[in-house]
Amino acid sequence: MKPCEIHQRTLLGAILQSRSEAFDSGENSHLLRDLATREYNAFLWFALISITVLLLGEVVRLLRVWVKAKKIPGPPCPSFYGHCKLISRENFTDLLAESHEKYGSLVKLWLGPTQLLVSITDPMLIKEMLLKAADKLPLSGRAFHLAFGQSSLFASSFDKVQKKRKLLGQELDGMLLERADLIPEKVIASFMDRIQKIMAKGNIDCKFVSQHMAFTIMGATFFGDDFLAWSKAAVYEELLMMISKDACFWASYNVTPFWKQGFWRYQRLCSKLKCLTQDIFQQCQKNCNIFHHRDQIVQNETLNIQIETASGAKSCSDAVFQDFSKLGDHHNATEEPCGNIMRMMLHGCQTTTGLIDNMLSRLAMHPEIQDKIYSEIVMVGKESLEHDQQDVYKMLLLLATVYESARLLPAGRFLQRCSLKHDLSLHTGVTIPAGAVLVVPVHLVQMDDSSWGPDASKFNPYRFLSNARKGSDVVLDTSSTGSLEELKARRFSSFVFSDPNDNAAFLLFGSGTRACVGQRFVIQQVATLFASLLKKYERRPRASDIAMSSNFKLDYVQ
Numbered sequence: 001m002k003p004c005e006i007h008q009r010t011l012l013g014a015i016l017q018s019r020s021e022a023f024d025s026g027e028n029s030h031l032l033r034d035l036a037t038r039e040y041n042a043f044l045w046f047a048l049i050s051i052t053v054l055l056l057g058e059v060v061r062l063l064r065v066w067v068k069a070k071k072i073p074g075p076p077c078p079s080f081y082g083h084c085k086l087i088s089r090e091n092f093t094d095l096l097a098e099s100h101e102k103y104g105s106l107v108k109l110w111l112g113p114t115q116l117l118v119s120i121t122d123p124m125l126i127k128e129m130l131l132k133a134a135d136k137l138p139l140s141g142r143a144f145h146l147a148f149g150q151s152s153l154f155a156s157s158f159d160k161v162q163k164k165r166k167l168l169g170q171e172l173d174g175m176l177l178e179r180a181d182l183i184p185e186k187v188i189a190s191f192m193d194r195i196q197k198i199m200a201k202g203n204i205d206c207k208f209v210s211q212h213m214a215f216t217i218m219g220a221t222f223f224g225d226d227f228l229a230w231s232k233a234a235v236y237e238e239l240l241m242m243i244s245k246d247a248c249f250w251a252s253y254n255v256t257p258f259w260k261q262g263f264w265r266y267q268r269l270c271s272k273l274k275c276l277t278q279d280i281f282q283q284c285q286k287n288c289n290i291f292h293h294r295d296q297i298v299q300n301e302t303l304n305i306q307i308e309t310a311s312g313a314k315s316c317s318d319a320v321f322q323d324f325s326k327l328g329d330h331h332n333a334t335e336e337p338c339g340n341i342m343r344m345m346l347h348g349c350q351t352t353t354g355l356i357d358n359m360l361s362r363l364a365m366h367p368e369i370q371d372k373i374y375s376e377i378v379m380v381g382k383e384s385l386e387h388d389q390q391d392v393y394k395m396l397l398l399l400a401t402v403y404e405s406a407r408l409l410p411a412g413r414f415l416q417r418c419s420l421k422h423d424l425s426l427h428t429g430v431t432i433p434a435g436a437v438l439v440v441p442v443h444l445v446q447m448d449d450s451s452w453g454p455d456a457s458k459f460n461p462y463r464f465l466s467n468a469r470k471g472s473d474v475v476l477d478t479s480s481t482g483s484l485e486e487l488k489a490r491r492f493s494s495f496v497f498s499d500p501n502d503n504a505a506f507l508l509f510g511s512g513t514r515a516c517v518g519q520r521f522v523i524q525q526v527a528t529l530f531a532s533l534l535k536k537y538e539r540r541p542r543a544s545d546i547a548m549s550s551n552f553k554l555d556y557v558q
């Protein structure tokens with residue numbers, strides 16, 4: 001075949017051919033226009049074909065979703081927009097409760113014509129789902145991203161967070177669990193000082209007290225003792241709380257709302273928070289360097305002697321921030337240097353505030369349990385006089401009370417997952433299509449009679465204590481007076497603490513691949529905090545407590 005024949009059979013050939021002909025005939029401009037038109041047409045064809053392929057792909061995906069969703073029970077769609085218009089933040093739990101009652105433990109709702117939501121209340125199905133669906137919705141990532149920058153710890157894709165989760169888990173389980181007992185005495189002194197100043201000016205809200213306790217614990221954990229003396233801690237706390245209130249609202253915009261004044265105000269708050277985080281971070285680092293330098297000098301002089309710094313605190317090894325700085329992703333230029341720490345501060349403060357607040361309210365409502373815990377604290381304290389540290393793991397009733405308060409946290413908590421790439425096949429034969437939003441209404445599951453018995457909605461810490469002698473889950477005699485003598489006579493070793501996580505319906509910290517990394521740490525911190533608090537103070541109910549309100553009064557009893 002001649003070269004000119006090949007040219008004529010291909011588009012490029014035709015163009016080249018026509019170009020050479022055009023040059024030959026001298027009609028340059030006409031041919032150039034012709035060439036441009038052809039290229040433009042080719043581009044249009046290419047775009048059209050690509051869009052059609054994409055659209056067809058999306059239609060096929062939707063058909064698959066619709067076909068698979070058909071097998072999942074749920075209320076019929078009231079309109080093209082699904083159940084979207086029926087759902088609001090306030091009624092969501094009630095709506096799910098109604099639907100589960102009617103359609104069983106697996107229920108679907110449509111959030112729009114294309115977005116499927118599946119809610120699960122059966123503990124075994126939940127466990128299976130939480131193990132298999134490792135991703136979270138991108139929205140929660142965006143909420144944090146907007147305020148704090150890219151995240152490698154709270155991102156939606158499991159692949160992205162896997163490494164940092166492991167690192168954080170090791171840090172918390174190792175060093176923090178060793179320190180955990182040591183923090184609260186200092187922390188209590190610090191926040192009681194502030195609270196007493198505020199109380200002197202007037203009444204104080206229990207929610208505020210809980211928030212301040214949680215904030216101080218988290219700050220002391222991440223930044224060490226420097227945080228307690230940090231002059232900007234109050235501003236930091238205020239900023240963090242303001243941002244946490246607004247973060248979800250601004251993240252709910254699909255397009256960043258540059259045109260809204262409120263958004264810019266919010267961005268300014270976030271920038272301030274970042275500056276303050278860097279400030280405390282640098283302060284800790286500076287102190288650490290000073291201590292480190294001193295340590296080296298002394299170490300050289302006194303060969304391998306354990307060194308204490310000038311402030312009496314253990315030196316750099318104590319400074320938690322050093323280890324947490326590893327959590328920043330140095331290879332990722334888009335990540336905020338302190339982003340992961342800010343996010344943990346936010347998550348830790350929000351969640352721990354709720355737990356402390358609920359525990360304070362429950363103790364006020366149940367003075368008899370408070371008395372027993374007090375006796376337990378005194379008894380364990382006497383047993384371990386030689387150790388400075390409080391052994392909260394011997395205070396079984398206290399631990400059980402922390403868990404029971406966690407179980408009965410107010411409604412409105414959901415675990416949320418999704419499987420971004422693959423369909424999710426459950427052992428019951430149901431297949432949940434990829435991309436569907438999976439939710440677990442934690443409150444409904446944690447208050448379900450079938451998992452917790454007929455007193456599921458009542459506060460009963462004894463449900464987590466069993467009688468070791470009988471070798472089975474026998475509930476203790478709650479009518480006992482709990483006097484020190486009685487508790488001593490019984491010896492705690494005769495009782496066994498049943499790990500709440502053995503019950504698949506205990507979901508406060510989630511479960512499976514994305515379960516909370518801070519669970520053990522936070523339980524120990526809160527138990528130690530209350531062991532220190534109840535040794536000195538008594539939580540007395542006020543009239544408003546009867547209605548589970550949040551007025552606070554800690555009375556000194558020693």
Ligand code: HEM
Pocket residue numbers: 130153154155161165168172344347348351352355415416507508509510511512513514515516517518519521522
């Ligand atoms: C009472 C306090 C806390 C509660 C109730 C709580 C609860 C939760 C829940 C429900 C999740 C999602 C779990 C899931 O989807 O299965 C979670 C995730 C997480 N929590 Fe907590 N948490 C608490 C305190 C903390 C603390 C103090 C830290 C860190 C020091 C922490 C670190 C994390 C991290 C890093 C994740 C993200 C895991 C991931 O996305 O893979 N949490 N937490």
